[in-house]
Amino acid sequence: MSTIEVQAPGLLTTVQDLGRDGFGPMGVSPSGAADAVSLRLGNRLVGNAEGAAGLEMTLVGGAFRFPQGAVIALSGSDFGATLDGEAVGLWASVQVQPGGILRMGATRSGARCYLCVQGGIAVRPLLGSASTHVLSGLGGFEGRALRRGDVLRIGPAKDPFRKRTVTPRALDSLSPRRVLRVTAGPQSDWFSESSQRAFYASAYRVAEESNRMGLRLEGSPVAADSVREMITEGVPLGAVQVPASGQPIILFVEQQTTGGYPKIANVISADLHSVGQLRPRDEIRFERVEFETAQSLLREQETLIAWEKLIQE
Amino acid sequence: MGMPSRAAGIARFQLASDQSLLVYFGETISPEAHERVLKLLRLLEAEPIRGVRNLHPAYSSLLITFDALKLGHDELQAALQRYLGRLDSVQLPQSRLVEIPVCYGGEFGPDLAQVAELHNLTTEQAIGAHASATYPVCFLGFAPGFAYLGGLPDALATPRLATPRRRVPAGSVGIAGHQTGVYPFATPGGWRLIGRTPLEMFRAERPGMCLLAIGDRVCFTPISRERFTELESA
Numbered sequence: 001m002s003t004i005e006v007q008a009p010g011l012l013t014t015v016q017d018l019g020r021d022g023f024g025p026m027g028v029s030p031s032g033a034a035d036a037v038s039l040r041l042g043n044r045l046v047g048n049a050e051g052a053a054g055l056e057m058t059l060v061g062g063a064f065r066f067p068q069g070a071v072i073a074l075s076g077s078d079f080g081a082t083l084d085g086e087a088v089g090l091w092a093s094v095q096v097q098p099g100g101i102l103r104m105g106a107t108r109s110g111a112r113c114y115l116c117v118q119g120g121i122a123v124r125p126l127l128g129s130a131s132t133h134v135l136s137g138l139g140g141f142e143g144r145a146l147r148r149g150d151v152l153r154i155g156p157a158k159d160p161f162r163k164r165t166v167t168p169r170a171l172d173s174l175s176p177r178r179v180l181r182v183t184a185g186p187q188s189d190w191f192s193e194s195s196q197r198a199f200y201a202s203a204y205r206v207a208e209e210s211n212r213m214g215l216r217l218e219g220s221p222v223a224a225d226s227v228r229e230m231i232t233e234g235v236p237l238g239a240v241q242v243p244a245s246g247q248p249i250i251l252f253v254e255q256q257t258t259g260g261y262p263k264i265a266n267v268i269s270a271d272l273h274s275v276g277q278l279r280p281r282d283e284i285r286f287e288r289v290e291f292e293t294a295q296s297l298l299r300e301q302e303t304l305i306a307w308e309k310l311i312q313e
Numbered sequence: 314m315g316m317p318s319r320a321a322g323i324a325r326f327q328l329a330s331d332q333s334l335l336v337y338f339g340e341t342i343s344p345e346a347h348e349r350v351l352k353l354l355r356l357l358e359a360e361p362i363r364g365v366r367n368l369h370p371a372y373s374s375l376l377i378t379f380d381a382l383k384l385g386h387d388e389l390q391a392a393l394q395r396y397l398g399r400l401d402s403v404q405l406p407q408s409r410l411v412e413i414p415v416c417y418g419g420e421f422g423p424d425l426a427q428v429a430e431l432h433n434l435t436t437e438q439a440i441g442a443h444a445s446a447t448y449p450v451c452f453l454g455f456a457p458g459f460a461y462l463g464g465l466p467d468a469l470a471t472p473r474l475a476t477p478r479r480r481v482p483a484g485s486v487g488i489a490g491h492q493t494g495v496y497p498f499a500t501p502g503g504w505r506l507i508g509r510t511p512l513e514m515f516r517a518e519r520p521g522m523c524l525l526a527i528g529d530r531v532c533f534t535p536i537s538r539e540r541f542t543e544l545e546s547a
Contacts, residue, residue, distance in 0.1 A: 023379075024367040025354065026455035026515075026523050087448045136498045138459045138517055224413030230459065231342055232454070234369025234376025236333040258367050259459075266330035269381055273379055294331035295381055302382055 002068040002154040003083035004117070006146050010104060014021070015121050016114075018051040020129035029255045031131040031139065034276030035076050035112050035210055037174055037305065042075035042116035042128045044311050045164045051156070052120035055146070057113045059279065061104020062146065064115070065135035068105030069098040070154060071118035071161050077110035078276060083169075110176055110277030115128040119157030135213060135254055162313055170310050174301070178275040179277065181270070181289045181297070185240060186233075187224065189273035195222045196259040199264055200286055204248065208280045212254040215278060221246025224262045238267030238275065240286070250275060268294035271299045323349060324397055326390050332366075333378040334389055341456075342463070343369075346373035349450060351435065351528055352403040357398050370452045370527055372463075390479040409445070409529045413495065413510050415486050416541040421509035428471050428488065428505055440535055442468045442509060448493060450529040458497035458515030465491045477503030484509045486533070497523075511545035 006013075019032025031037035033056055055064075061079040066072075071095045074081055075139040076165065081104050088094055088102070091114075096102065123130045123141050132137045132140025141152060188196070189221065204219035223246050235241065238253045242259040250267060251259070252275060265286060267275055278284065288296075304310065327335040332405055336353065338346040354370045357377070364384030369376040379389060395500035417440045418425040429439035455461075473489045478501060481487070487504025496502055497514035514524045521531045525531065536544070 021366040023457075024376075025358075025527055026457060027455060027459050028457040031365065075416065133457070135500065136515070138457065143517075145531060179473070183328070183331055186327045189370040214360060225463055231340075231372050233335065233371040233374040234329075234454070236330040236376060236378055256455045257373050258452065263329075268331050290332055291328055291386065295385065298381055 001064070002070060002119070002157070004070070004121075004152040004154060005065040005067065006062060006148055006152070008063040008099070008149040009146040009148055009150070010057045011060040012134070013062050013146045014056050014132035014134060015053050015123055015130055016056040017053040017130045018133060019131050019173065020127045020139070023127055025256055027257050028125065028127065028133070029253070029257050030237070030263075031133045031212075031254050032129070034253055035114070035176075035273045036276070037078035037273040037301075038112070039114050039116070040305065041091070041166055042073045042114045043120075045073035045075070046071050046116050046118040046168065047159050048118060048120055048163070049052050049117065052116070053123060054114050054116040054121060057104060057115065059111060060106045061113055063101060063103045065099070065248045066096045066283065067099060069100060070096045071157065071159075072096055072102070073116045073164075074113060075116065078108040078115045079113040080105040080108055087264045091116040091171060093164045094159045095164065107279070110281045112276055118159065119155035122153040122155040126130070133254055140174055144230075163182055165312050167310055167312055169303055170307065173304055174273075176274040178283065179285045179287050180274060181268045181294065182265035182286050183268060183289060183291050183294050185265045186266050187230070187262035190224045190228060190262045191222060191242075192225070192263050194226075198222060199248070200288055202286070203285055206278050206280050206282045206284065210278075210280055212252055214255060215250050215275065217248045217250070217284075219247070222248065222264060229262050230262055235259040236266060236306075238272050239263045240265040240267065241291040248269050252276075266296060270294065270297040323400070324393075326393070329376060331354070332381040333376055334377045335388055336377065336393065337373060339373050342372045343497055348405070349400055350375050351405055352400045353396060354527070355403055355405065356399065359483040362392050363387075369454065371454065372451055372461075380450070403413070405528065406448075409526075411525060411529050413506040413512060413531055413532045414536040414540070414544060415444070415510050415531050416536050416538055417508035419538070421541075422486070424474075424505035425507040428469065428483060428507060431471060432468055434468065439469060442466050443488075443493065444535050445535045447530070448531045450525050450527055452527050453523060453525070456496075456498055456500055458523040458525070460494055460514070460523075460531070462493045462531055463491065465493045467491075471505055473503040474505060477501055481506065482509065484511065486510060507541050512542050
């Protein structure tokens, strides 16, 4: 069986797929790739099913040795990768020779880079998914981020190498946005008109203490009607909740499943992968759209991802 | 959506995101609202709606997340109307009573003395009050295996800490308002900590994984530090 040796883990590198559904009543959020679009495209490039497990690297990538060689693809953000000393680009399949070493540096664009390998990263699924849930130490490789010396197994792969790339035009449409489109949150009417205006007019900075659970934002505070008391309820992915401080938090893939803060807005599904590429100190804005618009934007995005000419051989 | 049905009277639908819907059974915490949450959850688990991905029950609401490519809000609401019309006929299973041993106070319960003082109780009285009640598991949320236990006696009800702790050890027993609960993992947390259990609240390798499930009832039994160590290594 082919393997990957972790020579350097990077800042936070975890095994991720598209997450685990159906365990809400146990308090388990789906987890999965923070930028699911990049993981899906990376898998397509190496001939995997879209939901195969890959490695998600965060801000600073690692160094990986492939003793038996492999077919790989890098997607998402540019971490300045080299393969055996030669620069290697994103969004293309690459053949790694036995003993080849892939080295990544610090990001030159967004927060996350994905390493997909033909055959996928083979870990024992937990609740039907290979995703690591970092906070609770579940799933993925021993429930944790990778460390130096870890040896990962690669799933069976026998397809011959094929050079594949992603159509540049599609990449433009799928590139991460800094203006996040949102629908009204379930408690949006708890916020005064002036608070809502401030929320949509202001730029917010992503705070340092942001992670896969949530992104803390810094900017114009928004105040909910303080008279009402919120009853804890289920919170959807991408919810923008506003605690007493007035500084919004975007709940993300490893989110708590219930919460007691009012939610002013919710990031639309088509823009969730953009959230996964936000780094600390990045500036974002919010743009309100209707639910129908959000759903048609998602359908458009999925049509593009399913487009037969998306991947060129 | 057709004629307003009886079901429409007991529930309110709220679009939560482009891929989720909240079903509210009232705007306050009540046993009646919670029973309806449990019944709808049971129906949806027994007869899943195609395209539904996750169910998140809470005190008086159920969040339903779905695949927006397979299901829309209108279609889901129409389907739910039919389920809501059948709620009265749903039988909930007999609830299970789970006993959780707790070593109260000391380093395990750093807030116990303050909680007791706030309520003019001795620490022994505070422990007695916490250990003499039976608590329903209203739902699991926040983190895997974290059970929200309702019905904390007035004599102990205390607001959350003004500043949450950055790290609460696994097994810590906390209180917040009229709720109590056990932290399954070391996480940040703002509940006041009064003790710790040696039991594992969540273990991936165990069938069912969570020690507690929605609908269970819980009682706490005080144990000594020695017993804690015995049970922890068992």
